Amino acid sequence: MNRAAIVLAMQPSRTEHVLPEAVLRRLDGIGRLLDAEPLQHFDDERARRLLSEAEILITGWGAPYVGREVLTLAPKLKLVVHAAGTVKGIVDACIFDAGIAVSHAAEAxxxxxxxxxxxxxxxxxxxxxxxxxxxxxxxxxxxxxxxxxxxxxxxxxxxxxxxxxxxxxxxxxxxxxxxxxxxxxxxxxxxxxxxxxxxxxxxxxxxxxxxxxxxxxxxxxxxxxxxxxxxxxxxxxxxxxxxxxxxxxxxxxxxxxxxxxxxxxxxxxxxxxxxxxxxxxxxxxxxxxxxTPHIAGAVGLERSRLGEMAADEAERFIKGEPMLYGLTLEGLENTA
Structure with missing residues (x-):
């Protein structure tokens, strides 16, 4: 059975502890993690190569904007999971309109x-x-x-x-x-x-x-x-x-x-x-x-919850189970 291809996109300097080794191994077990090094741009050769295979895109703080360009570069894309809070400013409405599922780790x-x-x-x-x-x-x-x-x-x-x-x-x-x-x-x-x-x-x-x-x-x-x-x-x-x-x-x-x-x-x-x-x-x-300098949310080791929740959602999606934190475009309008 083919395993879903998973691609990461976030800024490592802003997402330390989000994807520790245990979570990366888990992602490669529930799917096929194409590269443990997250994409920071969608406009280079590595990004084009990885996105051409991507079925699941896991984003985080500092991720490139997931908009119309991604629809072209990632024709197999089925799910975007944001390993952070709000997806406002990260995921464009066209992703929802294209029927691609979107989830997030705001609960974590x-x-x-x-x-x-x-x-x-x-x-x-x-x-x-x-x-x-x-x-x-x-x-x-x-x-x-x-x-x-x-x-x-x-x-x-x-x-x-x-x-x-x-x-x-x-x-x-x-x-x-x-x-x-x-x-x-x-x-x-x-x-x-x-x-x-x-x-x-x-x-x-x-x-x-x-x-x-x-x-x-x-x-x-x-x-x-x-x-x-x-x-x-x-x-x-x-x-x-x-x-x-x-x-x-x-x-x-x-x-x-x-x-x-x-x-x-x-x-x-x-x-x-x-x-x-x-x-x-x-x-x-x-x-x-x-x-305080906006530290109430996940900092340090607390960020591991974000990656774990994103992995949970990806696993549910791969198994055909309902996701717990899926978003609709209408629901997005009323979130932070």
Whole structure:
């Protein structure tokens, strides 16, 4: 029986740990891995030779754009699996239109984002960063000890989740063992579905007003750009925390920085718009901002989940089984 020809396309410097030796061996067992060295371009002789045989194309961060050119170069192509999150900007609509199956490993990338968010929620509830800064600055406990008597901590805190996305749902699941009240805003989820998730469905204004911690997990779409604006931020409680591990464009950052500069709220920010703030940005300097460089998603060894999930999908496809994470063009429009 002929084994499906598999070709890799991604930038090795950006995808270390995605395809460790064990995953490469597995791919060569379930199919025929034509070359363990990923393509970085589709316009050279090696790319043309490999793509002419390719039936399955496994892409990752830094992959060349999979568009109309690939349809010509890869006439046998049946499946594109993206060993990363979103395929927006990687896979053209013409690939879907040509009847080529498309899948992705966004579910694997969701795991570390949800774990990061859980940690951020717990730390935010206990005002860990403020305790840390004062303790380090003072080198005694004169200011931190009285803070322990304030209304802080995580017992019965209200956590607002914006977006019942795959990450939002994972965060909700991770919160279940704790004594949180979980509020959910998502216009695609009704009250009964929200209850089944263990949450209370609320409107966005209500969520912003009632939550001690607000965590953003909505997709970045034209309709969601700056959905958290000055009016929404004004509703937040004094001392509340805003967490964003989704996309920077969801928040009006000028408005966010304005309220952060007052010290009224705190923020845990892993994503910004632009992706790297200018060196003059106050995000770097404000003591009530915990800023990280887009690390909530898969980094280091966590990236191995991406390759393993891509291999799982390729194996299901080869066996004629339904893929778990297949995408349609219509479904793509509503993802991050």
């Amino acid at each position: 990338n969701a795991v570390p984002v949800a774990e990061f968010t859980l940690a951020a929620i717990i730390f935010a509830g206990k005002h860990v960063f403020r305790f840390r800064d004062l303790y380090v600055a003072d080198r005694h406990r004169d200011r931190t000890h009285p803070m322990q008597h304030e209304a802080i901590g995580n017992y019965r805190r209200a956590v607002g989740i914006i977006g019942a996305s795959r990450i939002g749902r994972r965060v909700i699941e991770l919160l279940k063992p704790f004594d949180f009240q979980v509020l959910l805003f998502d216009p695609t989820v009704d009250a009964e579905q929200a209850r089944a998730l263990g949450t209370e469905k609320v409107e966005l204004d209500d969520l912003m007003r009632r939550s001690d911690i607000v965590s953003v997990h909505a997709p970045s779409l034209p309709s969601t750009r700056h959905m958290i604006d000055a009016s929404k931020l004004a509703l937040m409680k004094d001392g509340a925390t805003l967490i964003n591990t989704a996309r920077g464009a969801l928040i009006d950052e000028d408005a966010l920085l304005a309220v952060l500069k007052t010290g009224r709220i705190d923020a845990v920010i892993d994503v910004t718009d632009p992706e790297i703030p200018g060196p003059e940005s106050a995000f770097y300097d404000l003591s009530n901002v915990f800023l």
